[in-house]
Structures are given as structure tokens and as C-alpha cells.
Amino acid sequence: MVSSLPHPTTSAGRDGLAALLARPEQAVVALDFDGTLAEIVPDPEQARAHPGAVAALAALAPRIASVVVVTGRPAGVAVRYGGFAGVPGLDRLVVLGHYGAERWDAATGTVTAAAPHPGVAAVRAELPGVLDRHGAWPGVWIEEKGRAVAVHTRRAVDPEGAFEALKGPLGDLAARHGLVLEPGRMVLELRPPGMDKGVALASYLRETDAGSVLYAGDDLGDLPAFAAVEKLRADGTPGVLVCSGSSEVPALADRADLAVPGPSGVVDFLTDLAKAVSEAPRS
Structure with a gap:
């Protein structure tokens, strides 16, 4: 080598x-x-x-x-x-x-x-309300990705706390619309399965x-x-x-x-x- x-x-x-x-x-x-x-x-x-x-x-x-x-x-x-x-x-x-x-x-x-998954549009519409109901953590923000939606916690006062607090609610939101939740580095992405x-x-x-x-x-x-x-x-x-x-x-x-x-x-x-x-x- x-x-x-x-x-x-x-x-x-x-x-x-x-x-x-x-x-x-x-x-x-x-x-x-x-x-x-x-x-x-x-x-x-x-x-x-x-x-x-x-x-x-x-x-x-x-x-x-x-x-x-x-x-x-x-x-x-x-x-x-x-x-x-x-x-x-x-x-x-x-x-x-x-x-x-x-x-x-x-x-x-x-x-x-490929054609977009219809659940992404539904999640996009509901996501601000879900964040509001769960504290609307200061510094948390939504990234529009077209075929997916991501919630970033890196700029929050407590990035890990916000990440952990939002995993459950966002997982439920994704599941209701046929999507999956993919955790990353201080980001939670909601996207189609497969x-x-x-x-x-x-x-x-x-x-x-x-x-x-x-x-x-x-x-x-x-x-x-x-x-x-x-x-x-x-x-x-x-x-x-x-x-x-x-x-x-x-x-x-x-x-x-x-x-x-x-x-x-x-x-x-x-x-x-x-x-x-x-x-x-x-x-």
C-alpha cells in the first residue's frame, strides 16, 4: 500500500x-x-x-x-x-x-x-404548531428541504435538551403522515420511508x-x-x-x-x- x-x-x-x-x-x-x-x-x-x-x-x-x-x-x-x-x-x-x-x-x-411524497406537505403545514405546543425552543428553526423537512436545534440555548424534547413529538408527527424521523447531529429530519x-x-x-x-x-x-x-x-x-x-x-x-x-x-x-x-x- x-x-x-x-x-x-x-x-x-x-x-x-x-x-x-x-x-x-x-x-x-x-x-x-x-x-x-x-x-x-x-x-x-x-x-x-x-x-x-x-x-x-x-x-x-x-x-x-x-x-x-x-x-x-x-x-x-x-x-x-x-x-x-x-x-x-x-x-x-x-x-x-x-x-x-x-x-x-x-x-x-x-x-x-421522483414524485414527492404527499406527507411532506402535510408535515410542513403542521410543524410550526407542533413546535409551539412543545415550547418553541428559542433558537430552534425549520429547514425546508423540498422532499423533506428538518428541525435544527444546534442554535438553541440547550441544543441537546431541545433535541431530546422534540424527538417524540416529531416522531409522532412523521408517523401520522407516513414519514419517518431521522435523527442527526442536532437535527431531526422528517422524510419519506425508503x-x-x-x-x-x-x-x-x-x-x-x-x-x-x-x-x-x-x-x-x-x-x-x-x-x-x-x-x-x-x-x-x-x-x-x-x-x-x-x-x-x-x-x-x-x-x-x-x-x-x-x-x-x-x-x-x-x-x-x-x-x-x-x-x-x-x-
Whole structure:
């Protein structure tokens, strides 16, 4: 293995990275956006990709089968905040937004999408009243995500207290309208069932017939993608799981093969991986 790359701590991770380096033309690198390619910020509308992210991806993408960003954000928003459009080297980039309900392809510059779930509109209408009835915690705010709705507690005086107090009521609201509640890092997202990063990633990997896969994420919403990679490994497809390090989500770090220190660490890893792929001997 190329020495400049950090070494996975698990044998499965080491096997996955070795397979990627040996046959990069068959490898898919999949990444979450917020917390992985972009820092977590108090206002999600101000999130932007790390300054080195696009250059790192553009260096890596032409050397492997595919790079795909898997995010809960609308695909177009992730493209805009990431600065992914029109970048040389990223002409085959794919962004799976809303957990796969939307897809943006750099080759066409267009977004395709499934029909929205009617429960989202119903939840959107009732949500302000539900928050009012449960204290309307100062600093708690609603993020409109089109095909989902999220309630953020990070700016509350007591972020964890607000998070815990609202989990039950928001779970009940989601269930009444056929949605599910997905907890994250000081955020509670109400979204349609069957929409998760594991489903989106597995579907994309079937489409690309990947020979190996690397997935990097930072939050509870990335656990289904981790599970999808673990299933692929059990079925014989090598894979690597990378945690964009956070003390807030030990459940993810505990299942990762490799942890890096947030988006800056992800960018450094992608940069080193692009170099390693270019230098590694082929099998």
C-alpha cells in the first residue's frame, strides 16, 4: 500500500483499499456532503465545500470508475454549494440528492427526480404548531428541504435538551403522515420511508457494477450507507468505510475502517488517494 495514505485499522478496510489501488478503473468513491466535504455550520444555507474539495475530487475522478456524492440535500443545492458544475475532471460526477430521490449528472447538467411524497406537505403545514405546543425552543428553526423537512436545534440555548424534547413529538408527527424521523447531529429530519443513503448507494453501485467502493460520511444518516458497504463486503465486493471524525457520532466512528479529522482530513485523504492511484502498480 502507498505509504502516504493513512492505513485502515481493520483487515476488511485494508483489503478494500488494496483492491481500489489495484483496480481503480472499477472503483466507486462515494461521499456525504455536510460534515464530510463541507464543514457543519450553524446555518446550513451557509455551508460550502471545503476549499480544497473540488480540486481533490477533480484529481481523483478521472482515475477511477466514478465519484458520487450522496446527500440529504436537494441535488441542485449540493451542486451549487459544492461548486461541482462545469469543473474539468468532474464531467462524470453524480450527485444523489434527497437520499436518491433526485439525481444530478454532470454530463448533462440536469436533475431528474421522483414524485414527492404527499406527507411532506402535510408535515410542513403542521410543524410550526407542533413546535409551539412543545415550547418553541428559542433558537430552534425549520429547514425546508423540498422532499423533506428538518428541525435544527444546534442554535438553541440547550441544543441537546431541545433535541431530546422534540424527538417524540416529531416522531409522532412523521408517523401520522407516513414519514419517518431521522435523527442527526442536532437535527431531526422528517422524510419519506425508503429514502436513505444505503438504498441510494446500493442502487447506484448496482448500476455501475463496481469492483470496489469507498464511502465517507460523518453522521447517523450515513449508517445505512455503511451497512450497504458491509453487505457488499460480505458478498465479496471489497470496500472501505471512512468516518469524517466527530465526537458527536461515535456509532459511526466505531464502524469505520479509517477516521480522518473532518472535511479537511477528507480532502487530504482524497488528495493522497489520487496520487496513490496514479503511482500504484496494477495487478
